[in-house]
Amino acid sequence: MRYRVHLEELELDFTCHPGQNVLECMIGAGKKGIQVGCRGGGCGVCKVEVLEGEFTARAMSKAHVDEESLVRRQVLACCITPRSDLSLKVIGKIAKPIQRRCQ
Amino acid sequence: MALRGILRLGEVCIRVLDLAAARTHYVDRMGLIEVMSDEEDRKIYCKAWDEHDHHSIVLREADEAGLDYVAFKVYDDQTLTDLEPRIQAFGLDVSRIDAGVYPKSGRRLEFFLPSGHRMQLYAEKAQIGNTLGTRNPGVMPDEGVIRGFRINRLDHCLLGGPNIDECGRLFQEVFDFDLSERIEDEESRDSLAMFLTCSTKPHDVAFVIQPEPGRFHHVSFLLESATDVIHAADMIGKYRIPVDVGPNRHGVTRGNTIYYFDPSGNRNEVFSGGYVHYPDTPTLTWDTSQMGPAQFSQDNIARESFLTVVT
Numbered sequence: 001m002r003y004r005v006h007l008e009e010l011e012l013d014f015t016c017h018p019g020q021n022v023l024e025c026m027i028g029a030g031k032k033g034i035q036v037g038c039r040g041g042g043c044g045v046c047k048v049e050v051l052e053g054e055f056t057a058r059a060m061s062k063a064h065v066d067e068e069s070l071v072r073r074q075v076l077a078c079c080i081t082p083r084s085d086l087s088l089k090v091i092g093k094i095a096k097p098i099q100r101r102c103q
Numbered sequence: 104m105a106l107r108g109i110l111r112l113g114e115v116c117i118r119v120l121d122l123a124a125a126r127t128h129y130v131d132r133m134g135l136i137e138v139m140s141d142e143e144d145r146k147i148y149c150k151a152w153d154e155h156d157h158h159s160i161v162l163r164e165a166d167e168a169g170l171d172y173v174a175f176k177v178y179d180d181q182t183l184t185d186l187e188p189r190i191q192a193f194g195l196d197v198s199r200i201d202a203g204v205y206p207k208s209g210r211r212l213e214f215f216l217p218s219g220h221r222m223q224l225y226a227e228k229a230q231i232g233n234t235l236g237t238r239n240p241g242v243m244p245d246e247g248v249i250r251g252f253r254i255n256r257l258d259h260c261l262l263g264g265p266n267i268d269e270c271g272r273l274f275q276e277v278f279d280f281d282l283s284e285r286i287e288d289e290e291s292r293d294s295l296a297m298f299l300t301c302s303t304k305p306h307d308v309a310f311v312i313q314p315e316p317g318r319f320h321h322v323s324f325l326l327e328s329a330t331d332v333i334h335a336a337d338m339i340g341k342y343r344i345p346v347d348v349g350p351n352r353h354g355v356t357r358g359n360t361i362y363y364f365d366p367s368g369n370r371n372e373v374f375s376g377g378y379v380h381y382p383d384t385p386t387l388t389w390d391t392s393q394m395g396p397a398q399f400s401q402d403n404i405a406r407e408s409f410l411t412v413v414t
């Protein structure tokens with residue numbers, strides 16, 4: 001079963017194929033919207049809030065997804081697989097310790 | 104400097120979210136040798152083929168990814184005795200861990216670095232060799248000993264956290280490392296990364312500035328040649344292992360490198376090459392006006408993810 005994933009605010013859509021996580025489907029579709037990091041549930045940069053729809057999740061680092069986040073349906077896009085069409089809001093941020101000066 | 108004092112990074116304990124997936128990655132794909140496992144503690148112990156010590160990588164299943172600790176091997180027990188008061192004089196609390204608490208290991212000293220990382224020192228670990236023996240050893244192990252990414256040994260790690268100048272001072276003043284290279288902000292001259300060596304390698308440990316303490320940037324393994332880096336890259340592609348930065352060369356340290364992630368998001372590197380460092384080699388400094396060439400010298404493009412994605 002294929003599902004449609006919609007990113008709120010960015011007004012971006014892509015298709016998820018069976019067994020694939022949301023982040024790899026976004027990458028596979030050549031779209032940009034969710035930050036891409038470790039793709040293993042460890043770094044937290046791909047965090048999204050699931051506004052609508054059902055999904056299954058594999059193990060995610062507690063450092064980024066604790067019980068409270070789970071209740072709020074704030075999860076890691078690289079660890080969730082859709083079980084219906086999904087509507088997501090991107091909430092992951094990356095800290096910028098090194099500000100590069102462009103030249 | 105004949106190599107005494109701290110010898111090398113000898114053991115890294117990595118937290119993984121799923122032990123079976125970690126075993127597939129580190130043992131089946133990368134080709135590390137699993138020497139022991141502890142089902143109760145949910146740990147796997149591994150070594151690279153050309154290491155003589157019992158293990159160098161410990162994988163521990165946990166609910167967070169990241170780094171448990173790094174441990175450096177020192178020359179002998181007297182080195183531990185001599186270092187303890189010097190570490191305390193630097194201002195760190197040192198705890199003593201009895202022999203045997205860590206398997207196959209002699210006593211350890213443990214303390215927290217100013218960057219927030221747990222670090223240990225030990226002098227003794229059981230040696231099981233590299234399969235060649237030590238008398239008339241030959242040069243080639245049996246077929247199948249060298250496999251996967253063809254990793255020779257654990258090489259270094261990069262740790263992210265605050266207070267990296269203090270870490271640099273600790274490693275130089277107390278542990279007798281040299282500062283081989285440094286990245287600084289072009290204007291403020293603040294340190295952004297410090298590369299430190301206790302050997303003739305360009306680095307044995309490095310620190311990169313991060314707002315949060317105790318972050319894990321990567322652990323790195325040495326390959327024989329740049330050809331082996333490309334071979335590893337082909338296997339990384341075949342097995343769909345997530346890549347952070349594809350084959351390239353570092354400006355800093357000059358290593359031929361590829362960066363990828365384990366299934367829990369911890370970053371790994373395999374690399375070959377680099378220059379020879381001596382204690383009289385001057386410190387090399389790079390600044391933010393040249394972040395591209397400092398990071399990746401074949402395309403001179405700095406990678407945002409390389410500075411911001413950590414576990």
Ligand code: FES
Nearest residue numbers: 038039044046078
């Ligand atoms: S990309 Fe790192 S947690 Fe998803």
